[in-house]
Amino acid sequence: MNSKIVVIGIGNLLLMDEGIGVHTINELEKHDLPGSIEIYDGGTGGFKLIDLMQGAARVIFIDAVDTGKAPGSVTIFRAEEVHSIYNKKKYSLHDTDLMEIIKMAEMLGNPPMIEIVGIQPKIINYGTTLSNELAGSMSNIMNTVLRRIEEVCSTPSA
Amino acid sequence: MHDFHVGIEHITRVEGHGNIIIDVKEGKIRELRMDIVESPRFFEAMALGRSYKEVAHITSRICGICAVTHTTTSIKAIEAALGFEPSAQTIKLRKLLLNAEFIQSHILHVYFLTAPDFFRVGSVFGMVKDNKEIVLRGMRIKTLANELCALVGGRHIHPITLKVGCFSKNPESKDLAAFKKKIEDLWPDIEETVKFFKSLKTPEFERETEYISLTCPEEYALYDGNIKSSDNGEVEPSDYLDKVKEFMVPHSTSKHAKSNRDSYMVGALARFNNNYDQLHSKAKEVAEELGLKQPCYNTYMNNVAQVVETVHCFEDSIRLIDDLISDGMTDEKIELPPKAGHGVGATEAPRGTLYHEHKLDDNGKITYANYIIPTGQNLANIENDLRTLVPNILDQPKDDIILNIEMLVRAYDPCISCATHLMKVKFIDE
Numbered sequence: 001m002n003s004k005i006v007v008i009g010i011g012n013l014l015l016m017d018e019g020i021g022v023h024t025i026n027e028l029e030k031h032d033l034p035g036s037i038e039i040y041d042g043g044t045g046g047f048k049l050i051d052l053m054q055g056a057a058r059v060i061f062i063d064a065v066d067t068g069k070a071p072g073s074v075t076i077f078r079a080e081e082v083h084s085i086y087n088k089k090k091y092s093l094h095d096t097d098l099m100e101i102i103k104m105a106e107m108l109g110n111p112p113m114i115e116i117v118g119i120q121p122k123i124i125n126y127g128t129t130l131s132n133e134l135a136g137s138m139s140n141i142m143n144t145v146l147r148r149i150e151e152v153c154s155t156p157s158a
Numbered sequence: 159m160h161d162f163h164v165g166i167e168h169i170t171r172v173e174g175h176g177n178i179i180i181d182v183k184e185g186k187i188r189e190l191r192m193d194i195v196e197s198p199r200f201f202e203a204m205a206l207g208r209s210y211k212e213v214a215h216i217t218s219r220i221c222g223i224c225a226v227t228h229t230t231t232s233i234k235a236i237e238a239a240l241g242f243e244p245s246a247q248t249i250k251l252r253k254l255l256l257n258a259e260f261i262q263s264h265i266l267h268v269y270f271l272t273a274p275d276f277f278r279v280g281s282v283f284g285m286v287k288d289n290k291e292i293v294l295r296g297m298r299i300k301t302l303a304n305e306l307c308a309l310v311g312g313r314h315i316h317p318i319t320l321k322v323g324c325f326s327k328n329p330e331s332k333d334l335a336a337f338k339k340k341i342e343d344l345w346p347d348i349e350e351t352v353k354f355f356k357s358l359k360t361p362e363f364e365r366e367t368e369y370i371s372l373t374c375p376e377e378y379a380l381y382d383g384n385i386k387s388s389d390n391g392e393v394e395p396s397d398y399l400d401k402v403k404e405f406m407v408p409h410s411t412s413k414h415a416k417s418n419r420d421s422y423m424v425g426a427l428a429r430f431n432n433n434y435d436q437l438h439s440k441a442k443e444v445a446e447e448l449g450l451k452q453p454c455y456n457t458y459m460n461n462v463a464q465v466v467e468t469v470h471c472f473e474d475s476i477r478l479i480d481d482l483i484s485d486g487m488t489d490e491k492i493e494l495p496p497k498a499g500h501g502v503g504a505t506e507a508p509r510g511t512l513y514h515e516h517k518l519d520d521n522g523k524i525t526y527a528n529y530i531i532p533t534g535q536n537l538a539n540i541e542n543d544l545r546t547l548v549p550n551i552l553d554q555p556k557d558d559i560i561l562n563i564e565m566l567v568r569a570y571d572p573c574i575s576c577a578t579h580l581m582k583v584k585f586i587d588e
Contacts (some may be wrong), residue, residue, distance in 0.1 A: 013219045014201060014216065038317075040314075042315055043222050043225070044219070044222030046223060046302055047270065048314055048315050049315075051301055052315075054301075080257040100283075104283070104286070108297065110288075128204060143499050
């Protein structure tokens with residue numbers, strides 16, 4: 001049975017906390033992860049992310065998500081738990097968001113099980129560093145992400 | 159319809175960006191404007207004080223779609239500042255990577271954004287429902303282009319092997335050879351793509367404008383060349399400000415640009431109009447089959463020009479792969495020492511000519527940066543196109559008017575909000 005688990009951090013490294021998903025991947029690279037785990041810096045790849053999901057049994061996206069909680073709070077959820085807010089006009093490929101990528105993967109068939117690790121940002125503005133609040137939450141974020149990866153590896157249906 | 163007001167609001171993650179406002183009273187346009195916030199202005203500030211070795215990695219992050227072009231253009235500006243000419247091998251690898259970016263970007267645009275308009279299904283999701291095979295074909299071509307990007311660039315999102323001077327890692331010849339076979343195997347999909355776009359009826363429209371693109375004697379210019387205006391000839395990239403004259407307009411935080419006239423067009427159609435003769439043979443055949451003839455003044459045909467360029471880029475990739483394999487690749491280890499300098503890089507991005515200008519101090523730190531993206535250059539031309547289009551379609555039903563306007567804007571394949579993608583979620587049980 002396919003047991004490949006893909007972890008993709010997304011966001012823009014030039015917009016401070018918006019890049020938290022990529023910062024998290026950079027930290028994950030320093031850890032010894034099980035062989036079934038592949039990790040990717042998805043940046044602002046838009047539809048290119050679909051290719052990273054190919055052949056995976058499960059995909060975990062890590063991204064900045066505004067849940068209205070305290071900065072650095074981590075919320076783990078599935079796409080279907082979120083209200084659809086994506087029926088909008090589009091002019092540009094640049095304007096592609098994660099929920100659309102997930103929807104596309106589902107519509108094209110055989111989608112992996114997908115979940116999102118959402119991290120509440122504090123500041124989204126031009127800059128290459130994280131806000132103090134998120135930098136200070138990094139160890140907590142990493143603990144949560146590593147624990148979730150461990151759960152997913154040990155209990156494939158979790 | 160003599161009175162008509164349309165405010166097409168484009169809700170991006172940063173609110174208020176990318177609106178089209180058109181107000182028509184008694185058949186006359188009272189107001190027409192397009193607002194798009196162009197973000198590279200802010201990225202320039204981020205480049206200041208950075209090392210010449212790292213700035214390309216920062217500019218790579220400006221855009222996930224055009225990361226290769228931003229990185230390449232940044233590196234070219236640095237190399238020009240340092241007075242360095244890369245090897246023929248490095249240039250070929252950069253061109254191969256650029257071809258991959260053009261293919262994936264053009265294919266995504268024509269299949270995912272342009273095609274749904276012809277089916278009147280709103281978005282590509284509407285197409286997946288009834289025309290899944292068409293979408294899957296687009297995906298297959300796009301995936302192959304991404305594979306090429308990963309093969310040469312180390313990975314397909316924000317590639318990492320591009321650096322100042324050379325590549326940090328070369329692809330293996332055997333992998334390039336295997337890839338060439340994959341292009342050949344995919345060819346039926348490319349032929350089907352041509353047939354598919356032939357079956358779509360491009361709206362009629364004509365407005366001749368000034369077309370600006372790179373041009374070079376040896377080939378259809380994407381990687382390098384002089385800057386050519388269809389109005390008044392060529393200048394070298396270092397004199398780009400002679401051709402690109404930016405100006406502020408009250409309604410937009412983004413600068414507009416003009417050259418010889420009050421607006422000009424960049425992108426696939428501009429390149430086609432300026433450099434048609436240098437397209438590879440199959441691309442020329444496809445242009446003929448799709449009814450695209452030089453010169454073409456129908457902006458909607460920019461999407462057809464993108465299909466033609468896709469074929470050209472596949473042909474060009476085969477040529478480059480053959481060259482790289484027959485010449486044999488050497489591991490280049492080039493570390494350029496820092497020095498003061500000033501350089502401009504100009505490269506064609508899928509959406510048009512991209513400029514990066516850098517000044518370096520003695521330690522190789524960036525002291526000045528100027529980036530001009532394609533969409534900023536097209537904004538004034540989009541508005542002029544709309545001023546021509548709108549009075550001529552006012553007798554159509556309102557939905558058709560809006561669709562025509564949207565299709566015209568989309569034909570430019572504009573960069574809008576690559577910079578940010580923050581999701582704001584509201585859970586169902588709240």
